[in-house]
Amino acid sequence: MRPKLAVLARHLVLAGFSAAIALPLLWVLRVSLTDKLTAYKLPPEIGQIGLHNYAEVLTQYDFGKWFGNSVAVAVAATLVSLPAAAMMAYASARYRTGGWPLLLGVLASQMIPPIVLVLPMFLVFMTLLPVPGLVAITIAHVAVNLPFMAWIMVSFFDADTRSLEEAARSDGASRWQAFRMITVPVAMPGIIAAGLLGFIMSWNEFLYALILGDHGSQTLAVGLASMETHAGVNIAPLAAATLLALAPVLVLLPFLQKYLIKGLSLGALK
Amino acid sequence: MTAATPMEMRDRRFGWMLTAPGLALLAAVVLFPILWAGTTSFFDYTLIMPGYDNFAGFGNYAKAAGDGEFLHAAWITVLFVLAVVSIQFAIGLLVALMLNDTERGKGVYYLILLCPLLINPVVVGLMWRMILHPTLGIVNWLLSTVGIEPVNWLGAPDMAFWTVVLVDIWHQVSFMVVLLLAGLSSLPAEPYEAARVDGASALQRFWHITLPMMKPVIAITLLIRMIFAIKTYDIIYIMTRGGPGTATDLISYFIYRRAFVSLDLGEACAMAAMLLIVIAGMTALLWRTMRTAQDD
Amino acid sequence: MKRILLASLSGLALAAAAQAEEVNILMEAVPDTTYIQQLLPEFEEETGIKVNLEVVNYAEMHTKLVPQLVARSGSYSAIVVDFYWVGEFYKAGWMQPLDDRIEADGFDTSVYVPAMMDLVGQVEGTTYMLPFYNYAMGLLYRTDLLEDEANKAAYLEATGSELKAPETWDEYLRQVAFFTKDGQYGVVNQGLRPDPIAMEWSNYLFASGGSFMDEGWHATFNSPEGVAALETYIKNLNDYGPVGAASFSFDEAFNVFSQGQAYSYITYNFFRAAVDDPSSSAVVGKAEIMGVPGQTPEEGGSLNGAWGWAIPKSSPNPDAAWKFLQWVESPEIAKKRALLGGSPTRLDVFDDEEVIAKYPQTVALKELLLGSHNFPTFTYTPQFVEVLGRELSLAVAGEKTAQEALDTAAAEFDEMAAKDGRQK
Numbered sequence: 001m002r003p004k005l006a007v008l009a010r011h012l013v014l015a016g017f018s019a020a021i022a023l024p025l026l027w028v029l030r031v032s033l034t035d036k037l038t039a040y041k042l043p044p045e046i047g048q049i050g051l052h053n054y055a056e057v058l059t060q061y062d063f064g065k066w067f068g069n070s071v072a073v074a075v076a077a078t079l080v081s082l083p084a085a086a087m088m089a090y091a092s093a094r095y096r097t098g099g100w101p102l103l104l105g106v107l108a109s110q111m112i113p114p115i116v117l118v119l120p121m122f123l124v125f126m127t128l129l130p131v132p133g134l135v136a137i138t139i140a141h142v143a144v145n146l147p148f149m150a151w152i153m154v155s156f157f158d159a160d161t162r163s164l165e166e167a168a169r170s171d172g173a174s175r176w177q178a179f180r181m182i183t184v185p186v187a188m189p190g191i192i193a194a195g196l197l198g199f200i201m202s203w204n205e206f207l208y209a210l211i212l213g214d215h216g217s218q219t220l221a222v223g224l225a226s227m228e229t230h231a232g233v234n235i236a237p238l239a240a241a242t243l244l245a246l247a248p249v250l251v252l253l254p255f256l257q258k259y260l261i262k263g264l265s266l267g268a269l270k
Numbered sequence: 271m272t273a274a275t276p277m278e279m280r281d282r283r284f285g286w287m288l289t290a291p292g293l294a295l296l297a298a299v300v301l302f303p304i305l306w307a308g309t310t311s312f313f314d315y316t317l318i319m320p321g322y323d324n325f326a327g328f329g330n331y332a333k334a335a336g337d338g339e340f341l342h343a344a345w346i347t348v349l350f351v352l353a354v355v356s357i358q359f360a361i362g363l364l365v366a367l368m369l370n371d372t373e374r375g376k377g378v379y380y381l382i383l384l385c386p387l388l389i390n391p392v393v394v395g396l397m398w399r400m401i402l403h404p405t406l407g408i409v410n411w412l413l414s415t416v417g418i419e420p421v422n423w424l425g426a427p428d429m430a431f432w433t434v435v436l437v438d439i440w441h442q443v444s445f446m447v448v449l450l451l452a453g454l455s456s457l458p459a460e461p462y463e464a465a466r467v468d469g470a471s472a473l474q475r476f477w478h479i480t481l482p483m484m485k486p487v488i489a490i491t492l493l494i495r496m497i498f499a500i501k502t503y504d505i506i507y508i509m510t511r512g513g514p515g516t517a518t519d520l521i522s523y524f525i526y527r528r529a530f531v532s533l534d535l536g537e538a539c540a541m542a543a544m545l546l547i548v549i550a551g552m553t554a555l556l557w558r559t560m561r562t563a564q565d566d
Numbered sequence: 567m568k569r570i571l572l573a574s575l576s577g578l579a580l581a582a583a584a585q586a587e588e589v590n591i592l593m594e595a596v597p598d599t600t601y602i603q604q605l606l607p608e609f610e611e612e613t614g615i616k617v618n619l620e621v622v623n624y625a626e627m628h629t630k631l632v633p634q635l636v637a638r639s640g641s642y643s644a645i646v647v648d649f650y651w652v653g654e655f656y657k658a659g660w661m662q663p664l665d666d667r668i669e670a671d672g673f674d675t676s677v678y679v680p681a682m683m684d685l686v687g688q689v690e691g692t693t694y695m696l697p698f699y700n701y702a703m704g705l706l707y708r709t710d711l712l713e714d715e716a717n718k719a720a721y722l723e724a725t726g727s728e729l730k731a732p733e734t735w736d737e738y739l740r741q742v743a744f745f746t747k748d749g750q751y752g753v754v755n756q757g758l759r760p761d762p763i764a765m766e767w768s769n770y771l772f773a774s775g776g777s778f779m780d781e782g783w784h785a786t787f788n789s790p791e792g793v794a795a796l797e798t799y800i801k802n803l804n805d806y807g808p809v810g811a812a813s814f815s816f817d818e819a820f821n822v823f824s825q826g827q828a829y830s831y832i833t834y835n836f837f838r839a840a841v842d843d844p845s846s847s848a849v850v851g852k853a854e855i856m857g858v859p860g861q862t863p864e865e866g867g868s869l870n871g872a873w874g875w876a877i878p879k880s881s882p883n884p885d886a887a888w889k890f891l892q893w894v895e896s897p898e899i900a901k902k903r904a905l906l907g908g909s910p911t912r913l914d915v916f917d918d919e920e921v922i923a924k925y926p927q928t929v930a931l932k933e934l935l936l937g938s939h940n941f942p943t944f945t946y947t948p949q950f951v952e953v954l955g956r957e958l959s960l961a962v963a964g965e966k967t968a969q970e971a972l973d974t975a976a977a978e979f980d981e982m983a984a985k986d987g988r989q990k
Contacts, residue, residue: 006472007372010368010371010372011372011375013364013365013368014365014368014369014372014375014379017361017365017379017383018378018379018382018383020440021382021383021385021386021440021444022382022385024397024398024401024440025385025386027401027408028397031400035845035846036821036845036846037824037825037844037845037846037847037848039400040400040403040406040821040825041406041825041848042406042408042411043411044408044411080295081292081295083291084291084292084295085292087288087289087291087292088288088289088291088292088293090288091284091285091286091288091289092285092289094285095281095282095284095285095288096285097282097285097286097288097289098285098286098289100554100557100558102289102293103557104550104553104554104557106292106293106296107497107553108546108550109296109300109304110497111497111500111545111546111549111550111553112304112307112542112543112545112546113501113503113522113525113526113542113545114501115503115522115525115526115529115530115538115542116307116310116525116529116535116538116539116542117300117303117304117307118303118633119303119529119535119632119633119636120302120303120306120307121299121300121302121303122633122637123633123636123637124302124303126637126639126640127637127638139299140299142295142299143295143296143299143300146292146295146296147296148494150292151490151493151494152449152490152494154486154490155453155486155487155489155490156452156453156456156487158486175280175281175284176284179288186456187456188456189452189453189455189456190452190453190456190487192452193448193449193451193452196448197445197448197449200387200388200445203388203390204387204388204389204390204391206390206391206392206504207629210622210626210629210630211629211630211633214590214620214641215590215618215619215620216618218620218622220390221390221392222622222623224390224392224393225390225392225393225622225623225626226594226595226621226622226623227595228392228396228508228623228624228625228817229594229595229596229623229624230594230596230624230701230816230834231596231597231816231834231836231837231840232816232817232820232837232840232846233396233400233817234595235396235400235817238393238396239397242389242393242397245388245389245390246385246388246389248388249381249384249385249388252384253377253381256380256384257377260380260448260451260452260455317632317636317658318654318657318658318945319658320636392623399817399818403810403818403821404808404809404810404813405808405809405810405822405827406818406821406822406825406827420809420810422809422810422812422813423810423813424810424813425757425809425810425811425812425813425814426812426963427963427965430813507625510758510813511758511759511760511955512759512956513757513758513759513812513813513955513956513959513963514757514759514812514813514959514960514962514963515956515959515960515962515963515965516956516959516960517963527952530628530629530632531628531948531949531952532946532948532949532952533632533654533658
């Protein structure tokens with residue numbers, strides 16, 4: 001009886017939490033199906049429901065371009081920074097490379113409000129390194145994400161795989177092979193979590209995308225924000241766009257399913 | 271220090287080889303901006319008259335340290351960071367523990383909790399402003415159906431602070447869940463099996479096995495959330511602009527205004543440098559406690 | 567060899583330039599931008615120049631612009647300048663003088679409303695901008711409530727005077743109190759700091775007979791008139807407005823008005839068009855706009871506001887940018903924009919019969935603009951807006967008295983004006 005009660009209690013907590021997260025989004029969904037007048041009408045009335053806001057977002061705004069740019073930047077930035085950060089984290093965890101000053105120094109670059117870094121960075125891209133806007137944004141995001149990802153992964157590489165690695169090494173594996181074949185699979189939940197959070201940071205990043213981008217390289221963060229204007233907020237199309245912009249969750253899900261959601265028990269590996 | 275053996279030498283070289291790509295990337299992108307900001311903090315540098323003609327020494331630092339409004343923003347930030355990080359951690363750990371032990375519906379729960387993370391803070395702010403509109407918002411209307419007076423979510427100083435905290439929790443709590451859950455799912459199974467054989471209770475298992483082994487992940491999670499919380503500015507920008515009065519004037523938004531409204535980059539850089547020193551100090555402290563706990 | 571290389575390089579560059587001249591402009595998604603977007607094909611056909619409008623969030627425009635302007639060479643051919651950036655942009659030397667171009671091409675600037683040229687045209691006798699659209703503030707009020715017979719009778723009973731569109735500030739305030747009844751608010755305010763509250767309160771200041779400063783740039787807004795204006799503002803917000811107005815930006819406040827819950831709202835004149843948009847308004851045809859009334863029927867209390875076109879120093883192609891400016895501000899296009907719903911800055915457009923026939927409120931909007939007052943524009947205007955917004959918000963939050971808040975803001979204003987070398 002008791003385990004059953006515990007399961008029920010768990011689901012109650014999780015359902016309550018999910019409801020707190022989802023209810024505001026359901027209201028956003030409702031607003032996305034109506035117009036501004038109905039959105040603010042109380043007591044709420046259903047009014048005319050339709051997909052016109054979705055159509056408006058896709059035709060009147062550059063939603064497709066924003067979305068494509070955001071996907072390109074976030075994927076590229078994650079693919080570049082994740083391996084670099086993983087190697088850096090492993091070196092620090094296993095070989096104490098650079099010791100704590102290195103790790104601290106790396107992260108220190110992200111302890112400064114980006115607003116004071118964006119101007120010099122802009123000047124660099126404007127004069128020394130005139131790359132297209134999307135490339136500039138991606139480079140900036142790599143630099144922003146890498147330190148955080150490295151720190152996240154250090155704590156996962158700390159998990160005790162040393163004896164496993166040593167066993168592999170005495171079987172003739174190189175250091176690189178030991179890292180690649182033993183440590184990486186064991187730390188996979190951490191690596192995927194770091195990659196996911198890096199993707200999210202890049203997806204939402206606003207300031208660098210705003211300053212370094214141009215009319216062709218606006219990301220979703222910048223594009224959606226432009227729907228707040230001097231003449232008010234275009235709330236209904238914005239609601240529609242917000243929900244459309246959640247699409248990556250569904251694309252990411254299979255990856256996450258395998259490494260994060262199913263739960264990977266180290267015991268199984270051993 | 272004893273002379274390194276050839277083995278250690280090779281270890282060391284391998285370590286640096288792994289570190290080099292990331293380090294080179296960072297050096298290429300952020301080194302110059304950081305040096306630039308550091309230099310600028312010692313000059314009377316405004317965007318209206320950019321130039322390094324007037325060396326200010328520690329003048330900008332002194333000015334910032336003597337600016338009551340800046341110190342007030344720093345204090346508000348301390349309260350904000352304490353509030354969001356501790357509440358998010360409590361909720362995040364609970365949810366992560368529950369999720370880790372759950373099989374059915376796990377994917378659905380995970381999918382839902384990821385959603386807020388993928389919404390840009392600007393949009394989060396705008397959506398919550400709509401939902402919390404005191405006279406036209408759905409929340410106050412729902413409260414009114416059970417006889418609760420309209421809540422002045424953003425218009426009264428104390429309430430506005432907690433509203434911003436609430437919205438930040440909604441937006442970022444899943445960050446904690448994702449990291450803590452990843453940490454939980456990479457824990458080894460043996461200690462738990464041993465504990466079960468010994469007949470340890472769930473609470474005992476949590477306290478004596480989970481918590482100690484999770485320490486590094488927990489420390490990093492707290493640290494990163496703390497840094498993000500200190501850098502919070504979009505939500506403030508959209509929801510309160512630091513008001514009413516100065517009730518929600520967080521330090522990052524303050525520095526933002528100093529740089530891009532007052533155009534006083536010298537002082538903004540000095541403020542950023544002061545912030546950096548404080549956060550770096552806290553990080554070093556956290557790191558050391560974590561390491562000593564680890565090496566015990 | 568070197569010479570050949572150079573020649574071919576410059577030839578390449580020329581070819582590239584001739585092939586596709588592009589004009590990049592940073593704007594925001596307001597109606598006036600949309601109208602230009604609709605008319606752009608005409609320009610592109612006429613000149614072969616492609617125009618890219620990069621649209622960003624209003625509040626972030628300044629942040630986006632500053633690095634572009636600081637750089638020796640930026641990516642924007644032309645920019646739009648909010649009136650309160652003018653002093654700063656001028657002082658920093660970020661805009662190109664336009665006088666030579668105006669003279670060479672015989673562009674007529676005398677058709678602009680003089681207050682517009684003062685605000686977003688000339689600085690210290692040099693023309694840096696062409697006025698783009700105006701957003702002088704006005705009083706949106708509900709005509710249906712004024713015409714209601716029961717209201718008329720009750721108002722006559724209560725005040726002994728006739729219920730009509732207010733001619734003076736005091737009459738307006740009486741109406742605000744009167745219409746706060748039956749779950750309806752007399753007024754909705756926008757108390758968010760810094761610009762919503764600072765801009766809105768400026769109308770209260772002018773309407774109460776106050777001013778920001780004297781001739782010698784010494785602050786005068788902490789005078790008794792200023793204090794009265796702030797006390798009135800706080801009373802309106804707390805007693806006659808909806809809960810939470812202290813945190814409202816224009817969007818929240820407008821929604822209260824457009825849902826039909828408030829009698830009046832002092833706001834930017836382009837919201838007049840939104841009142842008649844059935845997708846966002848429940849008061850279509852039931853509201854009108856007028857200048858904010860002043861102490862006497864002859865005086866107005868409105869705050870002026872406008873955007874101007876400028877060519878930045880960092881413009882990669884100022885000649886093409888000027889071509890665009892000439893086109894967009896030509897009489898034909900200015901009129902077409904107004905016919906689409908745009909907010910004019912030129913007298914000839916205001917007086918155009920077609921425009922008036924389509925939008926009768928144009929007459930009232932012209933009156934409003936002519937009677938409006940300018941905000942102090944100098945190098946530190948954005949900073950002053952920030953300070954004023956903070957202090958007004960503190961007073962509204964009850965953390966300072968009106969006098970204390972205004973004294974602090976006035977002291978900081980004097981300091982900035984002195985630093986800018988304005989004070990005499």
